[in-house]
Amino acid sequence: MDTFVIVGGDAAGMSAASKAKRDDPDLEIVVFEQGEWVSYGACGLPYYVKGEIQSLEHLVSVTPEEFREDRDIDLRTGHEVVAIDPDERTVTAEHDGGAIVQSYDHLLLATGAAAVVPQIDGVGREGVYTLGSMSDGKELREYVARAREGESFHQPDRGPACAYLEDCEGPVGVVGGGYIGIEMAEALAANGFEVNLFQRSERVLTGFSEETSEVVADHLREQDVALHLDAGVRELAGEDRVSAVVTDDDRVPVEMVLLGTGVSPRTALAESAGIECGATGAIATDPYRETNVPDVYAAGDCAEALDVVTGDPVYVPLALTANRHGRAVGQTVTGTPTEGGGVAGTAAVKAFDVEAARTGMLDHEDARAAGFDPVTETVTAKSRAGYYPEGGEVTITLSADRETGRLLGGSLVSEYGEGAVHRSHALVGALESGATVFDLENYDLAYAPPFNSTWDPVLVAAKVLSGSLQS
Amino acid sequence: MDTFVIVGGDAAGMSAASKAKRDDPDLEIVVFEQGEWVSYGACGLPYYVKGEIQSLEHLVSVTPEEFREDRDIDLRTGHEVVAIDPDERTVTAEHDGGAIVQSYDHLLLATGAAAVVPQIDGVGREGVYTLGSMSDGKELREYVARAREGESFHQPDRGPACAYLEDCEGPVGVVGGGYIGIEMAEALAANGFEVNLFQRSERVLTGFSEETSEVVADHLREQDVALHLDAGVRELAGEDRVSAVVTDDDRVPVEMVLLGTGVSPRTALAESAGIECGATGAIATDPYRETNVPDVYAAGDCAEALDVVTGDPVYVPLALTANRHGRAVGQTVTGTPTEGGGVAGTAAVKAFDVEAARTGMLDHEDARAAGFDPVTETVTAKSRAGYYPEGGEVTITLSADRETGRLLGGSLVSEYGEGAVHRSHALVGALESGATVFDLENYDLAYAPPFNSTWDPVLVAAKVLSGSLQS
Known part of the structure; x- marks a missing residue:
């Protein structure tokens, strides 16, 4: 009977x-997880933290007991x-001060990523949090609860930045304008904190288009988030506690x-066993997720x-990929x-009352490096039929290769x-099939007045970009 | 200077x-429209009629004056x-009792479709409406307004079917359980009418999957629509007026x-000029929309x-195709x-508080006739992350070819x-590119808890169907 050993008990x-x-009930499966939580929705x-989900347990899709008892894992x-000893085909795991050696026939490394703690003075001060794990979430929620119960962490500093907000729970800083930064800005603002968001670059959501970033930034400001753009953080100052x-x-x-x-891949265990990482710093694999070491995925x-x-x-560490690739292994x-x-x-990402998505390659330098000649257009179109009583606007940026029209x-x-x-x-359907923007503009997308105009905004954007490519 | 003559002033x-x-400002363009309205959103x-749009003018995207003055048409x-005289390359148009002959270099027939009036006794009675044109819409809205103002059309019949509804404006009948029937059921119910919906077949929305039909039917009943399924209408009885x-x-x-x-294509003018229709009864064209008569599209x-x-x-008469193909011509x-x-x-289609869409080929007989061996699966999955405070369910039916896996x-x-x-x-992206369900299950679709579970319901459905195909 083969043994499949897995290091890491989350999505992948x-x-x-x-x-x-499910596919081979006879396979022996051993999963080592260093923490106590498995299979949880970190997203x-x-x-x-915001308070919309009442218990950390609600984030767990399958409990350890269910894995053990119902799934026989x-x-x-x-x-x-x-x-890991690839020659002996064993792993060594520590538990309760002891160590066990477990042999494997197939080994999957699903060690995940760790929240990056930037090299800034003061990141070790009390009151500085990351949001990479369930315990991080717990600590943050506790902080929010204590603040809301009236506990003040810096009476003297609870000054001008916060004063104009009624019932302000205090000014807080969010460093980073990516998904986590923005979602946490929403979570903290919803709890009455005055949120300062610090972003090193000139715009939030740098992986999205500039136009998307602008819409989101304007909305964050409308929501009283103090946006500090182009603002590299030098220090988190204070005594014991950040102030x-x-x-x-x-x-x-x-x-x-x-x-x-951001996050960085946890690769130390792999590297110590001679498993190679790629240029991105994450573990390199073939299309079947096998590493350079046979039977190690x-x-x-x-x-x-x-x-x-x-x-x-x-290296794009996102939940769906982890699920999909884990399943494939x-x-x-x-x-x-x-x-x-x-x-x-x-x-x-949802940012307060705005939603945004991105897919594929938007950065022109990246596109040129990959051999494309990128052309980009942005349109804003009504989200529903113009005459329909509800609705708003969708702003869409599309990028395609000038010569081939490929999206x-x-x-x-x-x-x-x-x-x-x-x-x-x-757009994902188009990208996955290598479609051109000329294909995309002819997509027979669903239409009815409560959902779009006859030309869905995606089609409007494709038409405009198609026109640019042909002119 | 060439002349482009167009018959019909709506979408196409x-x-x-x-x-x-836009592409050739020197082209002379003459559009003949038999009615007074052009470029309007019949959808x-x-x-x-429901009352959510206040004026018929709001449905007009570009007015006749704008076409004439701003666009020089x-x-x-x-x-x-x-x-039409294809040999002389002329059309004859009647106006105000006179007739004019207009020559063309290119001719586009965009005569649209007419609402089908079924062969039922009594369809000519007063109080029987269709919804194929702006004037139909006007008449229906006037009917609704009169009823709401207290006018009773059949005091004696305003009996049991309606009595249990407070402020009921009277029982009405909708014949047909397609888009128009369902949208009009919503429009009439919203105005206080007791709606009876008669559908000849066993389910509403026959072009959708059975499971979709069932969800919609259950919802219609919840909304107090009296659904008469498998109910061929024999007669619209009454004196002068339907009762x-x-x-x-x-x-x-x-x-x-x-x-x-339903609707049927308006082809009489084309047929009288020797322009061929296909097996569907609509005008046959090549991929560039050219008919069998040169320069006639x-x-x-x-x-x-x-x-x-x-x-x-x-023959799939829908608004987007009309726009797209008109534009292509x-x-x-x-x-x-x-x-x-x-x-x-x-x-x-939106049906009260439910929304539904369909695309591609769902009917197994159609699929077999086209040489496929169809396999279908239906799943119901949460519309957002299970732990997210909002959300509901999406039920998705997917069909694929057993041998190739093609969606x-x-x-x-x-x-x-x-x-x-x-x-x-x-799904449209997948269909347009001829993707398989194995491709689809690997689509890197957007995920965040307010929008879906890690596996979007589309991916869940693809996984299940993929599993069936492989078993």
């Missing part, structure tokens, strides 16, 4: 375990794998700081994946080699509920 | 005129074209009847189009031959606002 790991067990943490939480965010130009008093400065936030536009390895190790597909870098990427933004995110599905 | 006709003028008529309303809908089994008192029994609701799944001619006659793409039969079609339904319609964009 548990997807692999579940699929492998829900901002909504837990030997899930060992609190076990940290500290070594101010210091940038080149400014010193903003805060009672806490949330670092939303890597999937999810610790691994690279292939870009559907360029075919090159990229589960099929592969049970005898059905499965690729699990590439990544388009598709991402979505390279897109970015969409609308009021929340006006469909920017689900409309991106059309 | 005015799209062609506008695009041709908005149910919402006008010689638009002649109130002109009925009664003959009852008579089916094989029933006699339902009504104060008015709306016929929503046909587009929109009077013409066939090519199915993206089978490549065969089909405008490009073709100005020197840029343009196909304008096929049709996937994609359609969307053939899909049908989706959800609560209104939960994204069934925009999610269909992913």
Whole structure:
């Protein structure tokens, strides 16, 4: 009987375990997870901190008990794998001060990613948080609760930045204008905090189009988020506890700081066993997620994946890829080699009352480096028929290659509920099939007045870009 | 200077005129429209009758004056074209009792479709309406207004069917359970009428999947629509005015009847000039919309189009196709031959608080006739992350070919606002590129908790169908 060992019990790991067990009930599956939580929706943490989700347990899709009892998976939480021996085909895991050695026939590394803590003075101060794990979420929610109960962390500093807001729970700083930064700005503002968002670059959501960034930034300001753009953070100042965010130009008093400065793949275990990483820094794999070491796979936030536009390895740590690639490994190790597909870098975010999505390649330098001659157009169109009583606007940026017309990427933004995110599905369909913008403008998309104009905004954008390419 | 003559001033006709003028400002363009309205959104008529749109003018996207003055298009309303002479390259139009002969270099037939009046006794009675034109919409709205102002059309019959509803404006009958029938059921119910919907077949929305039909039917009943399924209408009984809908089994008192029994292409003018129709009964064209008569084109609701799944001619009279193909003809006659793409039969409908969409080929007999071996699966999945505070369910039916895995079609339904319609964009992207369900299950679709679970319902459906195909 073969043994399939998995290191890491979140999206990729548990997807692999579940699929492998379903496809081959005789396979012995051992999952080592260093923490206590498995298979949880980390993407829900901002909504837990916000207070819209009442319990961390609600983020768990399958409990450890269910994995053990219903799915017959030997899930060992609190076990940290500290070594892999590819020659002996074993892993060593530490638990409760002891160590065990477990042999494997197939090994999946699903070690995930860790929140990046930037090299800034003061990141170790009390009151500085990241949001990379369930325990991070718990701590943040506790902080919010204490502040709302009236606990003041810096009476003297609770000054001008906050004073104009009624019932303000204190000024806080969010460092980073990506998904996490923006979702946490929403979560904190909803709880009455005065939010200062610090972004090193000139715009938020740098992976989206400039026009998307602008719509989101304007909306954040409307929501009383103090946006500090082009603002590299120099120091998180204070005594034991953080009390101010210091940038080149400014010193903003805060009672806490949330670092939303991205994640980096956890690769130390792999590297110590001679498993190679790619140029992105994440574990390199073939299309079946197998590493350079036979029978050792890597999937999810610790691994690279292939870009559907360029075919090159990229590092895009997102939940769907982890699930999909984990599942594919589960099929592969049970005898059905499965690729699990590439990544388009598709991402979505809700920012207060705005929604945005992006997919494919939007950056012109990236596109030129990949051999394309990118042309980009942005349109704003009504989200529903102009005469329909409800509705708003969708702003769509599309990029295509001048010579071939091939769609390279897109970015969409609308009021929340006006469909920017689900409309991106059309663009993903086009990107996955290598369609041109001339194909896209002829897509027979659904139309009815409550959902769009006769030409869906996606088609309007495609028509405009198609016109530019032909002129 | 060439002359481009267009017969019919709605979606296809005015799209062609506008695009041709933009691409070749020197082209002389003459549009003959027999009515007074041009370029209007007929799809908005149910919402006008409902009262959500205040004026018929709001449905007009470009007015006749704008076409004439801003776009320099010689638009002649109130002109009925009664003959085409392909040898002389002229059309004859009647206006105000006189006739004019206009020569053309290019001719576009955009004569549209007419509401089908079924062969039922009593369809000529007063109080029987269709919804095919702006004047139909006007009459219906006037009827609704009079009823709401207290005018009773059949005091004696205003009996049991209506009595249990407070402030009921009277029982009405809608014949036909397609888009128009359902949208009008909503419009009439919103105005306090007791709606009886009569559908000849066993389910509403026969072009959608059975599961979609079922969700919609259940919802219609929840909204107090009396659904009469499998109920062929024998007679619209009454004296001068309709007072009852008579089916094989029933006699339902009504104060008015709306016929929503489909449309048929207006082809008489074309046929009288020797322009051929296809097996569907609509005007046959090549991929550039040219008919069998050189320089005579046909587009929109009077013409066939090519199915993206089978490549065969089909008759799917929908607004987007009319716009797209009209526009393509405008490009073709100005020197840029343009196909304008096929049709996937994609359609969307809002039914009270439910939304639904369909695309491609769902019927197994149709699929077999086209040489496929169809396999269908239906799943119901959460529309947003399970832990997210808002959300509902999406039910998705997907059909694919057993041997190749090629996606053939899909049908989706959800609560209104939960994204069934925009999610269909992913399926259209797949159909347009001939993708398989194995491709689809790997689509890197956008994910964030406010918009879906990690696996969007589309992906869940693809996974399940993929599993069935492989088992």
